[in-house]
Amino acid sequence: MEDKETIEELKQPSSKKKEVVIHIKGLKKAFGEKEVLKNINLDVHRGENVVILGKSGTGKSVTIECIAGMLAPDEGEVKVFGDEVAGMTEKQLKELRTKIGFLFQSGALYDSMTVRENLEFPLKRVLKVRDQAEIDSRIEEALDGVGLMDAIEKMPSELSGGMRKRLGLARTLIVKPEIMLYDEPTTGLDPVTSREISQLILKMQKKYKTTSIIITHDMECAEITADRVVVMNDGEYIAEGSFEDIKRSKDEFVRSFF
Amino acid sequence: MAEQALSGWKKWLEGSGDQVIFLKGFFRNMFRGGFEWSEFVRQCYEIGYKSFTLVGVTAFIMGLVLALQLRPTLVSFGAESMLPRTLAISIIREIGPVITALICAGKIASGIGAELGSMKVTEQIDAMDVSGANPMQYLVVTRILATTFMVPLLTLLGDVIGLAGGFLAININGKVTLMLYYSKCIDSIGFSDLLPAFIKTIFFGFVIGFIGCYKGYNSNKGTESVGISANSAVVAASLWIFVIDAIVVQVSNIIIY
Numbered sequence: 001m002e003d004k005e006t007i008e009e010l011k012q013p014s015s016k017k018k019e020v021v022i023h024i025k026g027l028k029k030a031f032g033e034k035e036v037l038k039n040i041n042l043d044v045h046r047g048e049n050v051v052i053l054g055k056s057g058t059g060k061s062v063t064i065e066c067i068a069g070m071l072a073p074d075e076g077e078v079k080v081f082g083d084e085v086a087g088m089t090e091k092q093l094k095e096l097r098t099k100i101g102f103l104f105q106s107g108a109l110y111d112s113m114t115v116r117e118n119l120e121f122p123l124k125r126v127l128k129v130r131d132q133a134e135i136d137s138r139i140e141e142a143l144d145g146v147g148l149m150d151a152i153e154k155m156p157s158e159l160s161g162g163m164r165k166r167l168g169l170a171r172t173l174i175v176k177p178e179i180m181l182y183d184e185p186t187t188g189l190d191p192v193t194s195r196e197i198s199q200l201i202l203k204m205q206k207k208y209k210t211t212s213i214i215i216t217h218d219m220e221c222a223e224i225t226a227d228r229v230v231v232m233n234d235g236e237y238i239a240e241g242s243f244e245d246i247k248r249s250k251d252e253f254v255r256s257f258f
Numbered sequence: 259m260a261e262q263a264l265s266g267w268k269k270w271l272e273g274s275g276d277q278v279i280f281l282k283g284f285f286r287n288m289f290r291g292g293f294e295w296s297e298f299v300r301q302c303y304e305i306g307y308k309s310f311t312l313v314g315v316t317a318f319i320m321g322l323v324l325a326l327q328l329r330p331t332l333v334s335f336g337a338e339s340m341l342p343r344t345l346a347i348s349i350i351r352e353i354g355p356v357i358t359a360l361i362c363a364g365k366i367a368s369g370i371g372a373e374l375g376s377m378k379v380t381e382q383i384d385a386m387d388v389s390g391a392n393p394m395q396y397l398v399v400t401r402i403l404a405t406t407f408m409v410p411l412l413t414l415l416g417d418v419i420g421l422a423g424g425f426l427a428i429n430i431n432g433k434v435t436l437m438l439y440y441s442k443c444i445d446s447i448g449f450s451d452l453l454p455a456f457i458k459t460i461f462f463g464f465v466i467g468f469i470g471c472y473k474g475y476n477s478n479k480g481t482e483s484v485g486i487s488a489n490s491a492v493v494a495a496s497l498w499i500f501v502i503d504a505i506v507v508q509v510s511n512i513i514i515y
Binding site: 095106 | 292380381382384385386387388389390391392396
């Protein structure tokens, strides 16, 4: 009950709609014969948490990979901060990526580096921070935020699944991105840890004031984090609204998630 | 049948094109600012220092066996005194560089292929890329330069240890002092023996690092791909070592003689 109140409190200020930071129009993407994205249209506003729900293999991850410039769309436009991602030069794309955080499903931790080195990596190479005192203070702040201060000298292989997700989140957020893209952040975790991670996502979003897209098929994660839910099936968006709206949907496919 | 051959050629051409693009990426990132010195030094340690024992033991046995095999033939021609000279020339010019490079291809190219392959499979390379860091500069440039720098050094050490193996073999059947043995070896080696051998080890080092990085970096998703990357890195690097060896020997013969 207490958790529920905290979540409601955290979600409150996000309801104000602001400028569009991610604009997707008529996005199409195919791999060989398989058309993964058929016609995607989506606007994400500053400070908003959008959850994309859908079965595995329906193109959810492909959508955020197009936003981060990891994949080029076949047709349509993907604009981030008003700039077309597909038309960017390598330098522009690199600049954009410093403003985007991408949390991979696996966490993608650098397994030859300690927790500290994992966090130092983006600070030194992306933000070019040279002052060791500043690096240390930012690492402490990031680890404190995700409750991993005790694991600072550990290797990723020594961490549990939940701790790995927390570290992945800390590493992504340490550069203070304006946009966060989460690829199934709670997959493979037990229900209790999943809930903790979902609450952490919401807490971090409020702390760093990020705009987020969360790909998931975990309904509890969607309920906790979403300002708006988009349901995807067969490469298209079939429903959109608040979590409660989606819950009340009469569509058979949408209902199958509840 | 013809269709299969055509698709094979198409694949080969695509692969070659990818390698050229990868090579271009390497050179572009090498001369870009922000060289990763600490990672380069770490790779030199991992590649050079940790391969030293293997290269040393192999070189010693190689020198020993070579001397034992050569001796009866030279004795039958009454040319036993030529043994240190023959050993020195064959080890410095050909056997030392090629055997060291093949050992490094087996140990280093496969190691790099597997390491980068598993980083690719676990999305670590994608994570670096999407964060705005430069994985080519951090992972590829440092490793290729480390192999290019360390393989010639390992070859040099391997040559000296190989000659020591030859010294032991000679002393099993006769008696030669270390000073006399090494002075005879050094006397028989000229600039024309050392330079082509040294130059080819630089190419060997480069190709070992390049192939290892290329195979690992372009690994497909899935754990099976890690094994394939490591395996194909060894095969391709070994093949390239022989191709480079043949080319350097031909070119140096034309220039020097």
